[in-house]
Amino acid sequence: MKLHARTEHLDHRDPIGVGKTAMAVTMVMMIGVVVLAVEFLILTRVVTIRGVSSSWAFQLLGAGVSFVAAVQYSFIIPMSYDLSRHAGGGAATSGFFIGSNGLGLFAGICASRLAWRMMSPSQIHTAIVLPVVANAGLGVALASLLASGAPTQLQLLGLRVAMGLFEGVGQLIHFLVRKMTPGHEQVRAAVMEYSAYALGMGIGPLLSSMLGAGPKAPFQPSAAAPVSAAVALLCVCLAAVLVLTVPSSPKEGREELALAEDAQDALNPSNRAAIVFLCLMTVLLCLGVAASVEVTTALLLEVDGGWQYNTIGTGIGAVLAATAVAGAGLMAVQERELVDEAVATWIMLIVAAVGALLLFGSHGMPAALAADFLMYPTLVCVASVGEGTAMQASSSTSVFSQPNIIVMCAFADAAARAFFTPLGRYVFDEGGRAGYACMLLMIVAVIAVADVLVRLLRGMASPNMDGYDKLQLKLGGRQENGPDFIKVLDVPLIEKVEIRDSECGRGLFATRPIRQGELIYRAKFHFLPDLPGKVLLRYGSQEHELSVFEHAPLHGANLRELDEVDSFTNHSCEPNIFYESTRFLNESSGEYGVYALKDISPGSELTADYELFDLETPKDLTPCRCGSPTCRGAVHGSQFWPLEVLLERLAELEPIPRAHLLQQHPSVQFLDFGRSSKVVAAAPDTCGWAIAAACDFEPGAVIFEGPSCIVDCQKICHVVVNLPLQLAPQCWLLFAKEDLLRASAPVSGGMDNGDCGHRGERRFFGFELAANGHQADAEIRMISPGEGPGAPEIFQVCSKARIRAGQAFTCTAPCLRYP
Numbered sequence: 001m002k003l004h005a006r007t008e009h010l011d012h013r014d015p016i017g018v019g020k021t022a023m024a025v026t027m028v029m030m031i032g033v034v035v036l037a038v039e040f041l042i043l044t045r046v047v048t049i050r051g052v053s054s055s056w057a058f059q060l061l062g063a064g065v066s067f068v069a070a071v072q073y074s075f076i077i078p079m080s081y082d083l084s085r086h087a088g089g090g091a092a093t094s095g096f097f098i099g100s101n102g103l104g105l106f107a108g109i110c111a112s113r114l115a116w117r118m119m120s121p122s123q124i125h126t127a128i129v130l131p132v133v134a135n136a137g138l139g140v141a142l143a144s145l146l147a148s149g150a151p152t153q154l155q156l157l158g159l160r161v162a163m164g165l166f167e168g169v170g171q172l173i174h175f176l177v178r179k180m181t182p183g184h185e186q187v188r189a190a191v192m193e194y195s196a197y198a199l200g201m202g203i204g205p206l207l208s209s210m211l212g213a214g215p216k217a218p219f220q221p222s223a224a225a226p227v228s229a230a231v232a233l234l235c236v237c238l239a240a241v242l243v244l245t246v247p248s249s250p251k252e253g254r255e256e257l258a259l260a261e262d263a264q265d266a267l268n269p270s271n272r273a274a275i276v277f278l279c280l281m282t283v284l285l286c287l288g289v290a291a292s293v294e295v296t297t298a299l300l301l302e303v304d305g306g307w308q309y310n311t312i313g314t315g316i317g318a319v320l321a322a323t324a325v326a327g328a329g330l331m332a333v334q335e336r337e338l339v340d341e342a343v344a345t346w347i348m349l350i351v352a353a354v355g356a357l358l359l360f361g362s363h364g365m366p367a368a369l370a371a372d373f374l375m376y377p378t379l380v381c382v383a384s385v386g387e388g389t390a391m392q393a394s395s396s397t398s399v400f401s402q403p404n405i406i407v408m409c410a411f412a413d414a415a416a417r418a419f420f421t422p423l424g425r426y427v428f429d430e431g432g433r434a435g436y437a438c439m440l441l442m443i444v445a446v447i448a449v450a451d452v453l454v455r456l457l458r459g460m461a462s463p464n465m466d467g468y469d470k471l472q473l474k475l476g477g478r479q480e481n482g483p484d485f486i487k488v489l490d491v492p493l494i495e496k497v498e499i500r501d502s503e504c505g506r507g508l509f510a511t512r513p514i515r516q517g518e519l520i521y522r523a524k525f526h527f528l529p530d531l532p533g534k535v536l537l538r539y540g541s542q543e544h545e546l547s548v549f550e551h552a553p554l555h556g557a558n559l560r561e562l563d564e565v566d567s568f569t570n571h572s573c574e575p576n577i578f579y580e581s582t583r584f585l586n587e588s589s590g591e592y593g594v595y596a597l598k599d600i601s602p603g604s605e606l607t608a609d610y611e612l613f614d615l616e617t618p619k620d621l622t623p624c625r626c627g628s629p630t631c632r633g634a635v636h637g638s639q640f641w642p643l644e645v646l647l648e649r650l651a652e653l654e655p656i657p658r659a660h661l662l663q664q665h666p667s668v669q670f671l672d673f674g675r676s677s678k679v680v681a682a683a684p685d686t687c688g689w690a691i692a693a694a695c696d697f698e699p700g701a702v703i704f705e706g707p708s709c710i711v712d713c714q715k716i717c718h719v720v721v722n723l724p725l726q727l728a729p730q731c732w733l734l735f736a737k738e739d740l741l742r743a744s745a746p747v748s749g750g751m752d753n754g755d756c757g758h759r760g761e762r763r764f765f766g767f768e769l770a771a772n773g774h775q776a777d778a779e780i781r782m783i784s785p786g787e788g789p790g791a792p793e794i795f796q797v798c799s800k801a802r803i804r805a806g807q808a809f810t811c812t813a814p815c816l817r818y819p
């Protein structure tokens, strides 16, 4: 190893072959442009792909980013081998150069994880373009390195570390993608990402294999192995520090988190121990899989293919393309629920072990290729199922949160790259194929043990028992004769309803006729953290066990709402009740009214639309069994609505999930006008404007009094105004960008003619403002600055002329200062 000679030029000029450098530079530039274009398209279209749910769109984003990163990463691998070979160090040196990218990966992951903690959701949304730009920069750096024809070791090392760094920074995108993916789709999302990554890893070497060939270099042990081991150890230690010290939530979820943490303190301490244990097992699983992936790659690189990177390219390309096909197959099997995930994992592990066994006593390329074809795709699939399973079990207020799982898996990957790449080469050279096969079998065994432990801990081995019940039993935190309840609710009897069996388990049924709009009952709710647990509900002589994940809807980050008898209300796509007049009693509880949306006869089941209060509905709700003619078939939760559905249903949503979704969509603003019998929403084609008079008004009459809001027209694209009627359904108005100027005035002055040239902050009223010089029928006056900080300002609309019922009218805003 000649690391001391870092500034010397490599002894072989133009290592990729005379005349090939120009081609390489062109290819790098082309890949850079394609990568940039694809990533840009994915990023800009992510939430607006029509007909695709936003969770699918985010999953495609994650897979797309993995794909393009892998193309670039793997395009450079064979070149790095070739360049490092010319540095004269042989196999271990090249192993070190390849592994050194683990160091950059580590630094990049740290940066992503800290950014996730420090930045607000909107900043995170903006920041995910950085990896895209960084990827383009990487292409330019590689191109200039190749164009120079004589890269130094230092440059090569810098390039490898930079590649890892950019890959690590890209994890920010994966945090976001995983957060936007419902729990039951996490395994699918992971398989998709890993498969896309593998496909990218296949295409990169295939392209670079067109660039040249070189003679086989002998293996030389060197100082690289201890350095690599030290890097791997450092990665693992620092990963532990990062995961344990940085809290899980992004900046703006902190108040909710504080609430959730209070409640979490009340939980059984064994739950925490179990979570930490589960966490360690997942890391072991990831480390084992990453190690085997690195080691099997070494097989292809070493066996008979030698150092010729056109052979490396085609070999890796074919194996990784097979990996992508295996991933797609696994996804199809999952979507159809043909085989249980645990069974699928075991089948894949057995196939991988058979691949390793093929190497005993075999010689030549065919056996090596067959072994790699059996091992590599299956192990990558096992890794994706493992990561997805861990994601499903994640708990946002513990160290076992989604971002931490991604960090842990990425660190395991970084450590495996730095350590197992050179080690695999060393074992192969010293122990031959038999030694190498033993090493692979040992790794497969470690993965199998870790997988079993993870599944046992999650309780997935037994479908009859909730995962955490079993977990707590195993760890001695719970008695065999019943679960530890995190809460016991004593609920007063409600005359108008009863709990009994329904088509979907227990349900809530009317015991007497209920009229549309009638208040059926008032009930209490309780906030809980987003953690698993059981609740005991006592209702008259009945005792019911509730599960937090099944019965308490997810309202926001780390926030679930546990209701009392409403815990038994089933979902319908054509519901007959709705919830209103919510009041908070203290930080962790409140009460609300349950109202009839239509007439309900005795014996009918009371049903609500879960998507209006649940960000992520339970897994077993799809397919929906409500049986209504307009059944949507699948109910996933409002967090997965495409933007157009969100805009349409925003007004109907419960306040807490609505606030959460508005945070996720900073270009949408919501304004609640409160009840008014004097104005109506008019169809735009009937009267030209959205708000019209509900009755006749004489000059000087007050038509409307309500809140205004400040809209930053540069950031806001849609304002949704809620005009609730006395009885549901609610009525809402959507103001798109082009309407905003006509319904708002500059913050400091009076009218500005609705001039489209004026941008920035404006006071929004929702009523059409007359253009300068045009006669208006009404006038807007500011009444009060609103009660308390952050409260909306109140304005009045007074008629200046006679206005008839149904008429849309225009206003002036001569004085926007308070009297």
Ligand SMILES: C[S@@+](CC[C@H](N)C(=O)[O-])C[C@H]1O[C@@H](n2cnc3c(N)ncnc32)[C@H](O)[C@@H]1O
Binding pocket: 504, 505, 506, 507, 550, 551, 552, 566, 567, 568, 569, 570, 571, 572, 618, 619, 620, 621, 622, 623, 624, 625, 626
């Ligand atoms: C809040 S609980 C309702 C009470 C539940 N039926 C029980 O027996 O405890 C929600 C669960 O009820 C079931 N469920 C409710 N509505 C459903 C529907 N429309 N289709 C299928 N399952 C439904 C699902 O199992 C869901 O996870």
